Amino acid sequence: xxxxxxxxxxxxxxxxxxxxxxxxxxxxxxxxxxxxxxxxxxxxxxxxxxxxxxxx
Amino acid sequence: xxxxxxxxxxxxxxxxxxxxxxxxxxxxxxxxxxxxxxxxxxxxxxxxxxxxxxxxxxxxxxxxxxxxxxxxxxxxxxxxxxxxxxxxxxxxxxxxxxxxxxxxxxxxxxxxxxxxxxxxxxxxxxxxxxxxxxxxxxxxxxxxxxxxxxxxxxxxxxxxxxxxxxxxxxxxxxxxxxxxxxxxxxxxxxxxxxxxxxxxxxxxxxxxxxxxxxxxxxxxxxxxxxxxxxxxxxxxxxxxxxxxxxxxxxxxxxxxxxxxxxxxxxxxxxxxxxxxxxxxxxxxxxxxxxxxx
Numbered sequence: 001x002x003x004x005x006x007x008x009x010x011x012x013x014x015x016x017x018x019x020x021x022x023x024x025x026x027x028x029x030x031x032x033x034x035x036x037x038x039x040x041x042x043x044x045x046x047x048x049x050x051x052x053x054x055x056x
Numbered sequence: 057x058x059x060x061x062x063x064x065x066x067x068x069x070x071x072x073x074x075x076x077x078x079x080x081x082x083x084x085x086x087x088x089x090x091x092x093x094x095x096x097x098x099x100x101x102x103x104x105x106x107x108x109x110x111x112x113x114x115x116x117x118x119x120x121x122x123x124x125x126x127x128x129x130x131x132x133x134x135x136x137x138x139x140x141x142x143x144x145x146x147x148x149x150x151x152x153x154x155x156x157x158x159x160x161x162x163x164x165x166x167x168x169x170x171x172x173x174x175x176x177x178x179x180x181x182x183x184x185x186x187x188x189x190x191x192x193x194x195x196x197x198x199x200x201x202x203x204x205x206x207x208x209x210x211x212x213x214x215x216x217x218x219x220x221x222x223x224x225x226x227x228x229x230x231x232x233x234x235x236x237x238x239x240x241x242x243x244x245x246x247x248x249x250x251x252x253x254x255x256x257x258x259x260x261x262x263x264x265x266x267x268x269x270x271x272x273x274x275x276x277x278x279x280x281x282x283x284x285x286x287x288x289x290x291x292x293x294x295x296x297x298x299x300x301x302x303x304x305x306x307x308x309x310x311x312x313x314x315x316x317x318x319x320x321x322x323x324x325x326x327x328x329x330x331x332x333x334x335x336x337x338x339x340x341x342x343x344x345x346x347x348x349x
Contacts, residue, residue, distance in 0.1 A: 002155040003221045010160045010217040014167075014210055018319065021206050025326045032333040039337065044344045046336060 113191050115332045122325040129325070133318035140315050143308035151305070157221055162308055164214040165293070166316035167207045171239060172274055174204035174320065178246075179271045182264035192328070194260030195335075197267060198250050199327035203320060205243035211236060223287060231280035232288035235273060242270045256335065 001007065144162040151158035178200050184193030215233070216226045227233065246263055253259035281290045292300045299306055 002150070003157050006217045006221050007156060007159050010163060010214040013213050013217070014163045017206055017210050017213075021203065021323060025323060025330060029326065029330045029333070032330055032337055035337045036333060036340070039340045039344060042344065044340045046340060046343075 119329060122329055126322060126325055129318055129322040133315050133322055136311055136315035140308055140312035148305050148308045157218055160214055160218040162312045166313040167210040170316055170320050171208035171211050174200050178267050182267040185260050185264040195328050195331045199331050200324055201243055201246045203323055208240040208243060228287050230286040230288055231284040232286050235277040235280050238273055
C-alpha cells in the first residue's frame, strides 16, 4: 500500500478524536448523575417533583 | 359550519396556543390532581393520547425517547462502520491518480459533510430559540457545537494528511481550506460564548444570533471551489450532473457517510441528555443554596 503512513495516521486520528468525544460525553454524564444523586440524597427536589409529591 | 363544530375548532386552537405558551400540557402529560387546571375544567383536554412534536419538546419525554433510541442508533452505526471500513480497505480500488491515499477520503469527506451539516442543524435550532422558544432548541445548539468542532478538526487533519503526499504541502491558504478553518474557529467561539455566560437563557439568545450570522460561511465553503481558483478539487459527489466518482468508491463512501451520520446522531442525543441533566443539577443547586441545604 502506497503512503501507508499517511493513511493509517488519518484513520488513527479519526479513532482518537471520536473515542475522545465518546469518552468525554460518558464521563460528563456520569459526573452529572453523581451530582444529581447527591442532591437527591440531601433532600433537594425539583419544583415539578415537589408538585408531583404533593399531588400524590 | 355548525355551532358545535365551530366550538370544537376554537377549543382546539385555545388549547394549542396554551400549550405553545407553556401555560398547559397535553392531557396525557398532565399530573393527575384533585384540582384540575382551568383548561381541564373547561372540557378542552384531548381525549386520545398521541405522540407529537409538543411531546418531544418536553425534556423529560426526550430523555425517555432518546434512551430507547440510543442502543439501536449505536448498533446500526457500528454495523455500518464495520462494513464501511471493510469496503474502504478491501473492496475499494486504489485511484489511478491518487493511489491508496484515496482511502483517506472515506473519513475525510463524511467528516466534512458533518462539519457543515452540524452547523446547519445549529442554525435551525437557533431559529427555534429565537422564534419559537422551543425548550430543546438551545439544548440542541449547545450540545452540537463541540461535536461540530470535532468533525471540523477531523476534516482539517485528514485533509492535511492527504494533502502532504498529493499536493506536497500540509496546508495552503486556499478558499476551501481557509473557510473550513473559519468554521472551526466559529465553533470554538460559540463554545467559549456558552461557557462565558452564567445566564443560559441569555447565552442561548446571543449564541443563536451569532450562529445565524455565521451561516454565511456555509455557502462560501460549499461554492469556494467554484467561485475561486483553489488547489482543492471541485465537488465530485454533490453535483447537479451527478457524481464523478466511480461506483466502486462511491458505495463505500456512502456507507461511511451513513455510519458517521448515525454516530453523530447518537453522540448528539447523549450530549443533549447530559445538558438536560446539567440544567436540572444547576436548578437544584440553586434551590439548595436558597434553602440553605
